[in-house]
Amino acid sequence: xxxxxxxxxxxxxxxxxxxxxxxxxxxxxxxxxxxxxxxxxxxxxxxxxxxxxxxxxxxxxxxxxxxxxxxxxxxxxxxxxxxxxxxxxxxxxxxxxxxxxxxxxxxxxxxxxxxxxxxxxxxxxxxxxxxxxxxxxxxxxxxxxxxxxxxxxx
Amino acid sequence: xxxxxxxxxxxxxxxxxxxxxxxxxxxxxxxxxxxxxxxxxxxxxxxxxxxxxxxxxxxxxxxxxxxxxxxxxxxxxxxxxxxxxxxxxxxxxxxxxxxxxxxxxxxxxxxxxxxxxxxxxxxxxxxxxxxxxxxxxxxxxxxxxxxxxxxxxx
DNA sequence: GGCCTGTAGTTCAAATTTGAACCTCGTGCC
DNA sequence: GGCACGAGGTTCAAATTTGAACTACAGGCC
Numbered sequence: 001x002x003x004x005x006x007x008x009x010x011x012x013x014x015x016x017x018x019x020x021x022x023x024x025x026x027x028x029x030x031x032x033x034x035x036x037x038x039x040x041x042x043x044x045x046x047x048x049x050x051x052x053x054x055x056x057x058x059x060x061x062x063x064x065x066x067x068x069x070x071x072x073x074x075x076x077x078x079x080x081x082x083x084x085x086x087x088x089x090x091x092x093x094x095x096x097x098x099x100x101x102x103x104x105x106x107x108x109x110x111x112x113x114x115x116x117x118x119x120x121x122x123x124x125x126x127x128x129x130x131x132x133x134x135x136x137x138x139x140x141x142x143x144x145x146x147x148x149x150x151x152x153x154x
Numbered sequence: 155x156x157x158x159x160x161x162x163x164x165x166x167x168x169x170x171x172x173x174x175x176x177x178x179x180x181x182x183x184x185x186x187x188x189x190x191x192x193x194x195x196x197x198x199x200x201x202x203x204x205x206x207x208x209x210x211x212x213x214x215x216x217x218x219x220x221x222x223x224x225x226x227x228x229x230x231x232x233x234x235x236x237x238x239x240x241x242x243x244x245x246x247x248x249x250x251x252x253x254x255x256x257x258x259x260x261x262x263x264x265x266x267x268x269x270x271x272x273x274x275x276x277x278x279x280x281x282x283x284x285x286x287x288x289x290x291x292x293x294x295x296x297x298x299x300x301x302x303x304x305x306x307x308x
Numbered sequence: 309g310g311c312c313t314g315t316a317g318t319t320c321a322a323a324t325t326t327g328a329a330c331c332t333c334g335t336g337c338c
Numbered sequence: 339g340g341c342a343c344g345a346g347g348t349t350c351a352a353a354t355t356t357g358a359a360c361t362a363c364a365g366g367c368c
Contacts (some may be wrong), residue, residue, distance in 0.1 A: 005271035011281050012198045017296030018280065022176035023222040024303040039356085060317060068177040073355055077320055080353095097363050099318045116158035126172065127165050130298050132217040135168045137291045142171030145283050194324085215346060227325055229348060234323095251333050251346045315364075331345070334345075 025125050032121040038113035042069065042077050044118065047086065047111045050103040057090065057102035086110055160178065176199065179279050184277040196223065196231050198272065201265045204257040211256035240264055242261035 007015060013122065016153070026111045033039045039047075049066050050056050058066075078101050081087040086107035092098030127135065160236060180195065187193050193201075203220050204210050212220075218228045230257050235241040240261035246252030255264070284292065 004273050005277065006273060007276070007281065010286070010290050010293055012283075013293035013297060015276055015281065017293050017300055018179070020300035021296040021303070023179065024300055024307075025172070025294045026176065027222065028303060042354090043284065053347055061315085066182065068174065070315065072319080072357075076354070084230075092316095095316080095364070097316065097361095100171075119158050119160060121170055122161070124302060125155065126299055127157065127161065127169065129302055130168075130295055132164070134291065134295045136164050138295055139164055139167035139171050141284055141292055142175040143167060145280055146171055146174035146178055147184060148281060148283055149175070153178075193314070196324090215344085224326055225347065226327075226349080246346095249334070249346080253347065309368105311364085311367085313364105313366090316362085318362105319359105320358090322356090323365075324353105326351105327355080328350090329348075330347105332348105334344085337341085338339105338344105 019125075028125050029118070029121055033114065033118060036117045037110065039110070040077075041049060042067065042073075043081055043086075044111075044114060046074075046077060046081060046101070047103060047107055047114075050087065050101060051108065051111055055102070056108075057100040058101050059092065060101060063101055081107070176278075177193055182279050183272070183275055187221070187268065189271060191264065191273045193264070194231075194269060196221065197235055197240075198229060198265075200228075200235060200255070201257060201261055202242065203267075204255060206264065208263075212255040213246065214253050214255060216305060217255055222308070238245075 015151065030041050032042055033044050037044070041099055046063065048065060050058055060071070060074060060078070063078075064071050067074065078087055078089070082089060086104055088102050088104050090100040090102055092100055094139075167240070184195050187195055187198050191198070199221055200217065203217060204212055214228060214232070215227070217232075218225050221228065223231075232241055236243060239256055242256050242257055242258050244254040246254055281289065
């Protein structure tokens, strides 16, 4: 620690921009989803992941990996969604310990109703603010970053 | 809502990369700071902002704006830091309602001790993964995004 | 079979976050 | 002066998050 490589101006700008944008965008979407659909962003993401999975269901652990939350956090949110009737739990045939979360018809309906407003908010906050070139660069950069971090976690 | 403009492939990749990177980086830094310095990222940021401000102090509202948290959240964290002796509250001479948060000597010491490890973690998670060109583009893009969102909030 | 190690989910208490309600006090305006 | 309106912070209850146990089971190995 005797010789820390501090951030230069561009690096600092990138870092500050990243943190600020992450917080501001998260805040914005959280509010939009809560107001328009009564869902938190995490809950919305759970529905999205399930809707995209074969059979509309995923193992709890798979889901936790995709969502980047703790296992206990996922347990909590799935319970909430279950109470709301948007998701159901099924036990796994091949592994008694396993639990599948499955999106229900009502979950599909809620997701379909929420999606257009959510996409519009994502566009307004991030996508439509940038040029196609910038978007491609962003996808590439942040894809690399997240791939690395995911790999490092395993 | 009859005609939502869905995201194309690049846009979706940018969005997913953004969300994933934001969560993974936040998670990583949170853990690093907690383990190495006993601070949450929010608390660290409070110390950083105060250390950079003239007199080492800022009004609560100014601080909340820079940190992108709710006012009540800031009240809570400043109270925690005050208990730990890293920050002190002072009342504002010109406005009786106002409160200044001021970094203490111990706060400075804690910040100086935490900074090198934090910067190293930031480099490892984000900065050193990207090329200088990518960093410049990232700074530009996300700077625009956060400026817009900040403006929209006011 | 019996054991040992690891995995899947849940539970629990503690820490944090949030928004709304609530005082206290500045400011502009009549 | 006297008010209405709004800003600055805090408080409060409710919702959420987290990591550390903990339960129950799978798999490999002797």
